[in-house]
Amino acid sequence: MVPPHWITASDLNEWAIQANRQAQEKLPELLRRLVHDTVQRPRRVDFPSGDSIHMAGWDGVVEVSEGNSIVPDGYSVWEVSVREDRTAKATEDYQKRCTNPLGLNPAETTFVFVTSRRWRDKDSWAQEKTNEGIWAEVRAYDAVNLEQWLERAPNAHNWFARLLGKWTEDAQDLESFWEHWSGATEPALIPQLYLAGREQAVERVQNWLAASPSKLTIQADSMEEAIAFFAAVVLQLSEELREKYLSKCVILKNQSSWRNFSSSQNSLILIPKFGQLEFIPKEHHVLIPIGRGIPCPDALQLERPDRKALQHVLVEMGLSHNRADTLLKESRRNLFILRHLLTTAPETHSPNWAKPEHARLLIPALLAGAWDDAKQEDRNIISQLANKSYDEVVSDLARWVNSSDPPIQRTGNVWQVLSREVSWRHLSGHIFPDDLERLRTAALTVLEIDDPRYELPVEKRFAAAVYDQVLPHSDLLRQGLANTLAILAARGLPRVTQDVRSPQSRVDDQKSRVDEIVHKLLRGHSNWKRWASVADLLPTLAEAAPDVFLSAVEVGLKGDQPPVLRLFLEEEPWGSPHTGLLWALELLAWNLKYLGRVVLVLAKLSRLDPGGKLVNRPFRSLCEIFLCWYPQTLATTEQRLQVIDTLLRREPQIAWELLCCLLPETGAISFPTHKPRWRDWDVDYTPQVTRISISKA
Structure with a gap:
């Protein structure tokens, strides 16, 4: 049910008087909506409205298999009026349709007359006309009946309330x-x-x-x-x-x-x-x-x-090809950003929570991304990011959870920013240098901890929680902080308080900041447990700091017992940490800048791979990246061939096996490789595969 008396009979009666033309055009639409809202699976609902009200024929035709207390069963024809002379108008329409029922059989049809005004004599009029026996039944409804009908039709009621300026924001x-x-x-x-x-x-x-x-x-x-x-x-x-x-x-x-x-x-x-x-x-x-x-x-x-497809639509909207190209580049095909770029007055369409007086209170949540309220260590990190007590932070956030346009959601014990992209665009301009220092401390505090489950024997790791050998922070917070690093490096900040340098300088500054954090997390670690502990985060860390990540992997593959190689042993039957590493490398392969280094790493891993049950192997990643008929990199055919030439010199055996793998095969299938989430390396990816390019490859 809807809240009672949003719209009353008096509102309807006054509408017919004060907005007579609108009432004439919209009353049929209201009836159409009311029928749809209250009848299950109607066979026909036809009420011409707006400019179509002057068309010849019935004002409304309805056919339903099962009606209700207002809509008759079967076939009914409707006449609609907002005129003051209710009885005279109803009688006029009735007599006209008795004389010419427009091909219908009145004995099998219900005649319904509707007025948006109050009509005291409607019931006696309808009974009198029914008794004449021309129509199967004659009904008459007025503003009082419409009020009662609206109470049973929440969506039609909501629409009509907005039309009359009496809507609720709920x-x-x-x-x-x-x-x-x-x-x-x-x-x-x-x-x-x-x-x-x-x-x-x-x-x-x-x-x-x-x-x-x-x-x-x-x-x-x-x-x-x-x-x-x-x-x-x-x-x-x-x-x-x-x-x-x-x-x-x-x-x-x-x-x-x-x-x-x-x-x-x-x-x-x-x-x-x-x-x-x-x-x-x-x-x-x-x-x-x-x-x-x-x-x-x-x-x-x-x-x-x-x-x-987007460019075509933008041109159809009236934009020039050049303007459409510019918008697509600036928006990165993100429709939220595209709309923001086209908005006539962006400041008037920003959500309430993004206003300067509120934005600062949401920065801790923006930086954390998500966390588990039931974990004390998560609460400590949120408190540290905000530089205030956890209870104060929750109090600041609570008002927005059930707002009309919430930036954050709470589900049980879990807090999550609803859209990192949207929130970053609206709030990142309110991030201060002190916030970035607190982010650095939080990221290192959370992500530098090795997973204690790897201290257990292999056969006991599945029960790590039973042995109390689990990470102190939730996966939500770990992923959230890692994503923040990636967003910070990819998007930068629109401005930093008291920072007057150019936007590009500020982006470079954030890149250096993130590089330093990822360097501390990965470089110089000869212990395989460090890599395994962040295996699920490796794609995000690679996206955050590509050069640092690749350097760390290259170092981790050196020596007689490379720590990175230990990830491929598949010691546990329910999964292997090496998949995170492969996804990270596949992600970087989309960018030509990193393709050569990624390929050499994958080739070395392919040569050293001990094998296992999982089909996700280094060599398979290589094949998917270079597949002639569906390459998964932005490198052109010529550029891919140059990389393979280098591979032939550095890893000839793996290069030869790769070339054999790339030979055309009937019925071959391809699986998508991992794509970047925050970088735009694949933004313009549309495989341009021709017979010539396949032949050349």
Whole structure:
């Protein structure tokens, strides 16, 4: 149910008087939405509205297999009016349709007259006309009936309340969300922008809508982009389906509105735009939009759209080819950033939490990324990052968890920044030099600790928790801090307080800062346990400090017993730390600058690899990178051949095996290599494979 009396009969009556033209155009749309909102699977709902109200024919036609107390079963025809002379207008329409029912059989059809004004005599009028026996039944509804109908139709009620200026900030219909989201830019965004190159994702959403109620999670660079994508899918449907689904979609901004709309007896599409849900109702479709900050392997992942498809859409929006190219380079195909670049007044569209008076309070969470409230050592790190007590930090963050546009989410004991990309863009300008020093201390404190599970015999490591041999900090915090280092190195800071140097100088400064931290974590460590302890973080650390990482790996492969090689022994049946190292190397191979060094490292690892049950091996990574018909690097054919020439001189046996592996093979398949998350090395990747390039390779 909706909160009672958002819209009353008096509101409807006054609307007909004060906004007569709007009432004429919008009342049919209101009825259309009410039917969709309260009837399951109607066969036909047709109420022309807006400029179409003057079309000849019935004001409305509805066909349902099972109606309700307001919508008749079967076939019904509707006449709609906002005129003051209710009885005269109803009688006029009734007599006209009795004389010419437009090909219908009145004896099998219900005639319905609707007025948005109060009408005291409606029931007696309807009974009198029913008794004439021309129509199967005659009904009459006025403002009082519409008020009661609206109470049973939360989404139609929400839409109409906004139309009358009586909306609540707790809920929003999908159309008004899209209008606000797309209308904030010049030119206005169009749905195709969010659908470009995402055909499989679109199909999955359409299938979900057509199926029985269930939950679907969509993960994008921001929560808002996930909702915008869903809105774009719905808006591109046929008119019938679009009206059907739009009438059911409602965006909810706090637990109170969630409880309110979840209790509706009508099937809705609920879209929570806040933190932890108390429950998931089985009666409704539930779309959960999330940003990249939340691990969710089952989510529908929205990859960044294809560059050519995006450029085409931007030109279709009215931008020049040069302007489109510039925007794509600056945004890195991130649609959140692209929208920000097109926004006419960015400062007016920034979230409340990004305002200067609030932003500083969110910096500890921004730097940590995520943590487990149940772990005391996590709490200590958060307190250290904030330079205040943990309770004070939580108090600062609590107000934003259930806000309408939350930057952070709390689920049980877990705190997580919802979108690292969005939050960094809004908040990084408020990071001060002291914050960076505290970040350095926190990162080293957390990430320099060797995993105590490696002190146990191999057969006991699976029970490390039982022996109390676990890391003191959560994986959430470890991954969060590592990602912060990568973001800091890749994005830099827009400004640092009292730092008047050029933006590039500030980026270089942050790169040096991150290089020094990663150097301390990896270089000069001859103990394999150090590498194994950060194995899951190696791709992120490689992205944070590529040169330092590669140097550390190269040093770690020296000697009679290289510590890095120990990662490949597969001592435990449930996994091996070497996969993290291979993912890190695959990630760096996307950048031509590092391709040569990566290939030599992979070749040496291939030569020394003791083998194992896991198919993820160094040689396989080499093959995937150089595959002629699907290379996974931005290097051109000529550049890849130059790297292979070097490999032939340095590691001739592995080079020969690689060349044999690259020979065309019928039915061959390829597996994607690891891609950078924060660097833009693969941003323009579209395999340009031709017969000539394959022949040359």
